[in-house]
Amino acid sequence: MQDPDVVIIGGGPAGLSAARRLAELGIRNVTVLEREAEAGGVPRHCGHLGFGWQSHRRIWSGPHFAAAMRRSVEGLDIRTGTSVLQIGEDGVLRIRDRSGLGEIAARRIMIATGTRETPRAPRFAGGSRPQGVMTTGALQQHVYLQGFRPFKAPVIVGTEWVSFSAILTCRHLGIRPVAMIEAQARTSAPWPGGPIARLIYGVPVLLNSRILEIRGKQQVEAVAIQSDGQRRELACDGVIFTGQFVPERAVFAEGPTIFTAGNVNAPLKTSGQCWHEGRAVAENIARSLA
Amino acid sequence: MRNDFDIAVIGGGVVGLAILRRFAMSGLRCVLLERGADILSGASKGNSALLHTGFDAPTGSLELACMQAGYEEYLAIRDRLNLPLLESAALVVAWTEEELAQLPEIVAKAHRNGVRDVEQIGRGALRRREPHLSEAALGAALVPREHIIDPWSAPLAYAHQALAHGAEIRRNSEVTSGAYDGESWQLATAAGNLRARVTVNAAGNFGDLVEAIARPSPFTITPRRGQFVVFDKPAATLAKAIILPVPTERTKGVVLFRTIFGNLAIGPTAEDVDERDVAACDQPTLERLRARAIEMVPELSGIGVTAIYAGLRPASERKDYIIEALPTQNWITVGGIRSTGLTAALGIARHVAKLYEETIDSLPKAPDPIWTPVPNLAEHLPRPYMDGGEVVCHCELVTRQEIQAALSGALPAGDMNGLKRRTRATMGRCQGFYCSANVAAMYREAVDARS
Numbered sequence: 001m002q003d004p005d006v007v008i009i010g011g012g013p014a015g016l017s018a019a020r021r022l023a024e025l026g027i028r029n030v031t032v033l034e035r036e037a038e039a040g041g042v043p044r045h046c047g048h049l050g051f052g053w054q055s056h057r058r059i060w061s062g063p064h065f066a067a068a069m070r071r072s073v074e075g076l077d078i079r080t081g082t083s084v085l086q087i088g089e090d091g092v093l094r095i096r097d098r099s100g101l102g103e104i105a106a107r108r109i110m111i112a113t114g115t116r117e118t119p120r121a122p123r124f125a126g127g128s129r130p131q132g133v134m135t136t137g138a139l140q141q142h143v144y145l146q147g148f149r150p151f152k153a154p155v156i157v158g159t160e161w162v163s164f165s166a167i168l169t170c171r172h173l174g175i176r177p178v179a180m181i182e183a184q185a186r187t188s189a190p191w192p193g194g195p196i197a198r199l200i201y202g203v204p205v206l207l208n209s210r211i212l213e214i215r216g217k218q219q220v221e222a223v224a225i226q227s228d229g230q231r232r233e234l235a236c237d238g239v240i241f242t243g244q245f246v247p248e249r250a251v252f253a254e255g256p257t258i259f260t261a262g263n264v265n266a267p268l269k270t271s272g273q274c275w276h277e278g279r280a281v282a283e284n285i286a287r288s289l290a
Numbered sequence: 291m292r293n294d295f296d297i298a299v300i301g302g303g304v305v306g307l308a309i310l311r312r313f314a315m316s317g318l319r320c321v322l323l324e325r326g327a328d329i330l331s332g333a334s335k336g337n338s339a340l341l342h343t344g345f346d347a348p349t350g351s352l353e354l355a356c357m358q359a360g361y362e363e364y365l366a367i368r369d370r371l372n373l374p375l376l377e378s379a380a381l382v383v384a385w386t387e388e389e390l391a392q393l394p395e396i397v398a399k400a401h402r403n404g405v406r407d408v409e410q411i412g413r414g415a416l417r418r419r420e421p422h423l424s425e426a427a428l429g430a431a432l433v434p435r436e437h438i439i440d441p442w443s444a445p446l447a448y449a450h451q452a453l454a455h456g457a458e459i460r461r462n463s464e465v466t467s468g469a470y471d472g473e474s475w476q477l478a479t480a481a482g483n484l485r486a487r488v489t490v491n492a493a494g495n496f497g498d499l500v501e502a503i504a505r506p507s508p509f510t511i512t513p514r515r516g517q518f519v520v521f522d523k524p525a526a527t528l529a530k531a532i533i534l535p536v537p538t539e540r541t542k543g544v545v546l547f548r549t550i551f552g553n554l555a556i557g558p559t560a561e562d563v564d565e566r567d568v569a570a571c572d573q574p575t576l577e578r579l580r581a582r583a584i585e586m587v588p589e590l591s592g593i594g595v596t597a598i599y600a601g602l603r604p605a606s607e608r609k610d611y612i613i614e615a616l617p618t619q620n621w622i623t624v625g626g627i628r629s630t631g632l633t634a635a636l637g638i639a640r641h642v643a644k645l646y647e648e649t650i651d652s653l654p655k656a657p658d659p660i661w662t663p664v665p666n667l668a669e670h671l672p673r674p675y676m677d678g679g680e681v682v683c684h685c686e687l688v689t690r691q692e693i694q695a696a697l698s699g700a701l702p703a704g705d706m707n708g709l710k711r712r713t714r715a716t717m718g719r720c721q722g723f724y725c726s727a728n729v730a731a732m733y734r735e736a737v738d739a740r741s
């Protein structure tokens with residue numbers, strides 16, 4: 001089999017829009033490698049509205065957006081269940097798929113592996129290790145993809161945009177967050193983040209507050225927080241660590257034939273911006289191949 | 291359900307499991323009673339997973355004898371049980387002139403302990419071995435046979451081998467009381483009563499409480515907590531050997547070591563705590579550990595943290611292990627196995643079997659051993675994802691088949707933590723951002739199918 005012209009690592013908004021754009025530009029020998037069973041990236045599990053406007057002038061849920069993106073690349077070479085393990089010094093990708101290990105080389109590589117939230121451990125949030133501690137992304141998959149309710153009354157750590165996505169996700173299954181806590185003196189998401197949380201969703205926002213300790217044996221039972229200099233306890237049965245995005249760069253390399261697009265490039269962007277960036281980078285790749 | 295046994299072992303930690311294995315392989319009818327939802331839910335859940343030579347153990351101690359016997363048996367059986375070994379060696383590194391002056395005595399003690407290949411190496415040789423170590427390192431004692439193993443697959447393999455030899459393992463079965471009638475023990479557990487001719491107390495951090503079933507406990511357990519910080523996988527190239535400190539009067543100090551799973555970790559601290567059950571971490575200690583790791587290997591400052599954890603050492607007021615038989619009561623005490631039990635477990639089990647023969651009864655003729663290889667989780671050896679299938683946990687490359695296997699068979703995971711220990715699913719750098727819901731769904735499916 002002939003090497004493809006372009007291999008795209010990651011089938012989220014950035015990777016899929018790039019594949020589509022390359023095809024439009026006449027570069028059809030393109031392969032997308034996606035490790036999940038289905039392409040679409042993070043929007044696959046963002047079950048609430050908030051997708052599609054910047055790309056399609058529609059207001060969709062994440063899964064709807066992901067399905068639209070998948071339709072737009074029908075007929076292209078999208079290989080799911082395929083993980084890239086390493087980008088070799090020689091530029092050859094070490095991969096593994098359902099049949100085992102393999103290699104794939106290409107004239108151009110695009111890295112579009114996205115971003116993930118910082119979980120509990122690297123934040124050094126102390127205490128015991130009960131069930132019920134997760135990131136927003138994990139919560140969304142529990143709630144929207146599996147229909148699981150991992151807790152009933154969690155604390156939300158952080159006040160970024162994604163923290164509000166956590167509130168929406170909770171509401172979907174009747175989970176009622178006890179509080180949002182924010183280490184800074186103001187919410188990270190621009191105004192009116194705080195008032196929206198409080199007034200519309202009834203979730204109190206505790207500023208100047210950080211988590212000291214998680215308690216509980218089987219399931220979370222409480223968190224100890226430092227709030228305005230005072231130590232206090234909040235009874236809860238879960239903790240959602242939101243945001244503090246870090247690029248997913250388990251495989252990463254730099255070089256003249258290697259391009260990146262989407263949220264693997266910080267800072268965080270919306271899915272629509274990633275979709276546009278994928279197209280723009282695809283155009284650069286097409287030019288570099290001409 | 292059969293309810294009378296030759297041997298009841300209280301405690302499903304690495305020590306209890308190794309003892310269960312030894313007696314089951316000797317042809318006795320054995321049961322193990324564990325209070326947790328799964329085995330390895332006590333001290334054996336969180337350790338450094340170093341296979342010790344005993345070079346620095348108290349000379350002439352029972353601990354040293356058990357460690358060395360355990361070390362040898364581990365090497366002898368590991369191929370047949372598919373247990374990994376990462377041959378890292380260890381370096382006791384001197385960071386000050388005073389520490390440097392102590393190295394000759396460390397080497398001399400190692401030799402006294404029979405670990406004769408330990409030698410002192412100079413600054414240049416140390417740099418060649420460990421080029422990423424801080425310039426501040428002045429020299430080291432090299433311990434060539436100090437190695438790294440998998441803290442969970444080893445005891446899991448002992449459990450499976452015991453099961454293959456007819457033993458039973460009962461979880462959610464806390465022993466609450468017992469009475470000896472001159473012939474056998476009647477033990478009451480959270481899941482019903484049973485009879486056993488001989489009872490072995492291997493209850494770890496609850497050892498003194500369980501001991502009180504037989505007699506006023508001659509020892510008291512004060513759990514000694516150890517916290518750890520685990521760095522992301524790129525860190526594993528930065529320290530080849532286990533980097534040990536020169537011990538001081540006050541503390542053994544923290545160790546920088548690779549894990550069998552391909553990470554680099556620092557720990558453990560040593561803090562006396564009241565809590566026997568829950569090992570908690572705290573932020574200031576974790577910050578200090580991370581800072582200490584960066585002092586030792588400056589390049590670690592650029593590498594993220596994957597995990598934090600803590601373990602509780604079953605420490606008693608005595609320095610040595612407490613292993614005794616009470617022949618008039620058919621009771622064997624195995625207590626205070628503080629900080630070397632992973633290494634020593636197989637040796638402890640041999641010692642316990644010998645005590646049994648000397649003071650209680652002869653052992654029947656042993657049947658041919660049945661070998662029960664366990665799945666490999668070590669990063670440096672072949673893993674199932676390489677042969678295809680569906681990967682569920684991307685960071686640790688765990689396949690659906692591996693997870694399903696851990697949820698079925700002779701000793702299915704008893705809880706989510708047990709599943710993690712058997713497969714590593716969700717234990718990588720994303721800590722479940724991508725896969726925890728899929729793993730939770732598989733867990734539920736298996737539990738539903740069983741009930």
Ligand SMILES: Cc1cc2nc3c(=O)[nH]c(=O)nc-3n(C[C@H](O)[C@H](O)[C@H](O)COP(=O)(O)OP(=O)(O)OC[C@H]3O[C@@H](n4cnc5c(N)ncnc54)[C@H](O)[C@@H]3O)c2cc1C
Nearest residue numbers: 010012013014035041042050083084113114262263270271
């Ligand atoms: C919880 C959450 C809520 C959000 N809510 C919104 C919202 O409401 N509205 C909005 O516009 N945006 C939202 N976002 C942001 C948006 O989802 C992302 O910006 C967008 O998905 C990023 O696109 P991407 O293509 O860069 O990466 P991703 O969508 O993350 O896609 C990356 C893909 O790469 C694959 N991959 C990674 N590594 C490998 C590898 N080694 N081999 C093969 N494949 C690999 C992954 O499986 C994934 O499918 C949210 C994000 C999160 C985490």
Ligand SMILES: Cc1cc2nc3c(=O)[nH]c(=O)nc-3n(C[C@H](O)[C@H](O)[C@H](O)COP(=O)(O)OP(=O)(O)OC[C@H]3O[C@@H](n4cnc5c(N)ncnc54)[C@H](O)[C@@H]3O)c2cc1C
Nearest residue numbers: 301303305325332333334338340465494516601631632633
């Ligand atoms: C931080 C740390 C680092 C360590 N590093 C190393 C190392 O590098 N190398 C090494 O060789 N060793 C190491 N160790 C030591 C090793 O982990 C311990 O010695 C070993 O795990 C002790 O095992 P155990 O079976 O005696 O106790 P445990 O593992 O605690 O097992 C006892 C079991 O008994 C159960 N139990 C208690 N009460 C009852 C009851 N009433 N009924 C039923 N069940 C009960 C408990 O739930 C528990 O599962 C370390 C330990 C710690 C904590």
